[in-house]
Amino acid sequence: MSAAMPGQAHVLLVDDDPDLLRLLTIRLNAGNYRVTAVASAEAALARLAVELPNLVISDVRLPGRDGLALFDDIRRQHAALPVILLTAHGTIPDAVEATARGAFAYLTKPFDGKLLLDKVAHAVNLGANAAAPAASDERWRAGLISRSAQMAELLAEAKLVAASDASILIRGASGTGKELLARALHNASPRAKAPFIAVNCGAIPEQLLESELFGHVKGAFTGAVASREGLFQAADGGTLFLDEIGDMPLPLQVKLLRVLQERAVRQVGANDVKPVDVRLLSATHRDLDAAMQQGQFREDLYYRLNVVTLSLPTLAERREDIALLAKHFLQLLAAKYQKRLNGFAPEALTALVGAPWPGNVRQLFNVVEQVCALATAPLLPLSLVQRALRVPSLEALSYNEAKQRFERDYLVQLLRLTDGNVADAARLAERNRTEFYRLLQKYQLTPSLFRADGDAVAAERQK
DSSP states (O other): OOOOOTTOEEEEEEOSOHHHHHHHHHHHHHTTEEEEEESSHHHHHHHHHHOOOSEEEEESOOSSSOHHHHHHHHHHHOTTOOEEEEEOGGGHHHHHHHHHTTOOEEEESSOOHHHHHHHHHHHHHTTOOOOOGGGSOOGGGTTOOOOOHHHHHHHHHHHHHHTSOOOEEEEOOTTSOHHHHHHHHHHTSTTTTSOEEEEETTSSOHHHHHHHHHEEOTTSSTTOOSOEEOHHHHTTTSEEEEETGGGSOHHHHHHHHHHHHHTEEOOBTOSSOEEOOOEEEEEESSOHHHHHHTTSSOHHHHHHHOSEEEEOOOGGGGGGGHHHHHHHHHHHHHHHTTOOOOEEOHHHHHHHHHSOOTTHHHHHHHHHHHHHHHOOSSEEOHHHHHHHHTOOGGGGSOHHHHHHHHHHHHHHHHHHHTTTOHHHHHHHHTOOHHHHHHHHHHTTOOGGGGSOHHHHHHHHHHO
16 A cells, blocks of 8 residues: 555555556556555455545456456445446456446556556546545535545535535434535535525424415515515525425425425415525435325425435444544534643543444534533543443443452441441451451551441540
């Protein structure tokens, strides 16, 4: 593997011929590409799980799993990742078929070095993969902090579809960052300089939601003392994000469908329609397929909204991002609370990474905020993290620490039970007095401190 340099795109090479791998690596390094070279499809899949490159170049004939099977795996897991196939004359038909199924290109051996570099440059410049922060402007997705391969692939697909005007449905559990992804899509689109407006369809009563979306004219209903434009008109030329679209009442679904079909809105109480140019993004944590089967969501609207689906992973599925996010939130919150906070203690960070996170990134932010608010020292300790997570402290102890804590607590209870009488305590513990004294000495426990007040004082005078 070659060393990374600023601005370098990353190419994954797959070929079982070590001489060819060496030659390709030299040529690509000379073209300012960072190269990872592996000799099998299995090794390539392992590398893809660790880091997503900008391009894969693979031989068709590989030992074990061949290059076409590898291509199929890549298409299934990383749809936006371009693949160039290397083929001998005997496998040209296979390479042509793979190209028809979505491979970026194929090159026949022996191939011209300049042609190779031209193909590689073309594939990388497509921008189909946003995994290399140094190779592209990342301001469009500034709110989405991540280093995970799964998020890199999602963001690659997002940047690819952002350039179109297709409606996008964002799926994901609560707290995964659906609005942040919607805003990133807007920022990466040609509409970036126009308004981005977000509305939560589940947070507004049905009667008000219609007016909020489409506007109303004066006198349309009680309290409508003046005409008012809706969010569709406010977002004209830009992007409207409908969060929790699955909670939208059926009557409003019909009206929304009409707006999407006619690209025009009718204000509540109005007779005429007004044209609007809006790119619609929507999101839900609900299972819309189940909602359609239950008659709670219109099928025709679903297909209008779901031209492209982007699915956000849970925080538990991208644990490699937890430490990164926690440190990012810490910096923000340290400024908010005007505290000098340097970071998390190692065991505190371990507890964060190992937590279940049912509330996803939103819950992580809340936990870090609670820890920052209560912090009294620059280094944030495990105890505060456990308190914010509502995790019993014993769960974070090592076996030896837990054993020692149990032994000490057990000895304290025995001494309290026997009023500090060592003979009685040793008998209850089924240990001889010598061994019991040794345990007391280990934990620096003084039996006289557990006697009744008079006995304790008398014992002290006799010393």
